[in-house]
Amino acid sequence: MEAIVVEGGKPITGEVHVGGAKNSALKLMAAALLAPGVTTLRNVPDISDVALMAEVLEHLGAHVGRDGHVLTVDATELVSHEAPYDLVARMRASTCVLGALVGRLGRAHVAMPGGCNIGSRKVDMHIHGLEQLGVTVRTEHGYIDASGRAHGANVFLDFPSVGATENLLMASVLADGVTVIDNAAREPEIVDLANMLGEMGAAIEGAGSSVIRVTGVAALSAVEHAVVGDRIEAGTYLMAGAIDSGPVTVTGFDPSHLDIVLQKLEQAGCTLDRGTDRVTVSRTGPLRPVDIQTLPYPGFPTDLQSLFMTLMSIADGGSVITENVFENRFIFADEISRMGADVRIDGHYALIRGVAQLSGAPVAGPDLRGGAALVLAGLVADGRTVVTEIHHIDRGYEGFVDKLRSLGADVRRIELDGLETA
Ligand code: EPZ
DSSP: EEEEEEEEEEEOOOEEOOOOOHHHHHHHHHGGGGSSSSSEEEEEOOOOOHHHHHHHHHHHTTTEEETTTTTEEEOOOOOOOOOOHHHHHTTTGGGGGGHHHHHHHHHHEEEOOOTTTBBBBHHHHHHHHHHHHOOOEEEETTTTEEEEEOOOOOEEOSSOHHHHHHHHHHHHHSBBBBBETTTOOOOOOHHHHHHHHHHHTTTEEOOSSSSSEEEOOOOOOEEEEEOOOOOOHHHHHHHHHHHHOOOEEESSSSSSGHHHHHHHHHHHTOEEEOOSSSEEEESSSSSOOEEEEEEEESSSSGGHHHHHHHHHTTTSEEEEEEEETTTTTHHHHHHHHHHTEEEEEETEEEEEEEESSBBBEEEEOOSSHHHHHHHHHHHHHHHHHHEEOHHHHHHHTTTTHHHHHTTTTTEEEEESOOOBBB
8 A cells, every 4th residue: 555755844835737627527528428429638637536437438338548638538339328336436426427328318327426534425416406307317226227318497406516517517418498507516617517518519508607507409519628727736736835835836727716715825824926827825924823614616615625724733823614515524634633733623613723833643644635635734744744545645636746746845655565656
């Protein structure tokens, strides 16, 4: 088993470039199923989740090719409508093929995603929305079984679920009639998906707002599309610049996708210099305590919650983090407490009292963002930190260790029997 070893105390400064967004690329790959022909995706990150999604598409009969950050999906012939449990269990995001299979084939048999370390990952809104589109959905033996041709409908989501919005978008673009998704998710990854579907011939208005209107069309065609820059990867490296003193410049993303995060970093005492596709962060004074609450976009992203908790763990005072999106996303606090952080959890609330310095310790990453946050904690901790369960990190961060090393960090991957692997 591999681990990441961090020797704390090295200055963190330099420039990193982020890749395409994991949480868009996976859905764009699913959207390719909606059109016969070869779809080409550029700026696709080289991460294990993309490889897993390629396996799912191949299982369905598509042919996936990859050349660096360019991925092709030939979805001319689909031979199956099933996403089997063994694949979905390895990546819950595989459930995003549900809407595309319903749209293309009028048939889908997709394993229920099951829970993960951060929460139950329910799909009731996906199912209810499909039923409102006239699709017959049965859940049995751990599978979601959907059949029937979708027709337009007005769907109101109880919560602006990213996955439900995406599945309903992909199920409605070829439906008979007009679909309105109300209380839709507004994430930039939703806009990226809607942009690509539009390029394929779909008729979508309002993506990025809470009300998305889709007019069904007869057919879609394969296209070329570049994946939007990864705002969460960008936020991760900006936090690396903030937790030490920087300056760190992060390029390859749209800073307007991180507005509230940048605002909170400034409140915490950082100096930010924004460009059109980059931000430079630096800090001279102490980190000031700042409260955040995670919310659907454009609120503070839950995916950067553990990164911000790490920052607040060495701030000059007390702060409160409210987690409103995933019911178990404070699991990270147990691990950073092993490094000396003073965090008290009460339901949705975490009270963090800043300490002068964290101390290096062996810790286990609970999810991909928590794993990354523990490595960042190690950058400024006293001594050595060994982060295990790093397969989570590899799911969503391409070249994580290399990028941190390029910023001056003393960080390396090892096999747990002590041999260095990279
Ligand atoms: C996407 O997950 C992202 N994953 C998550 O990123 C991200 O944290 C999340 O959106 C919120 O922004 C991908 O895009 C692959 P949701 P998703 O549906 O679609 C509940 C990362 O670290 N819910 O908006 O699953 C659900 O249980 C990952 O990159 C229902 O109750 O998020 C959760 O508590 C982690 N019923 C909340 O809503 C449903 O039918 C938000 O879920 C659907 C969701």
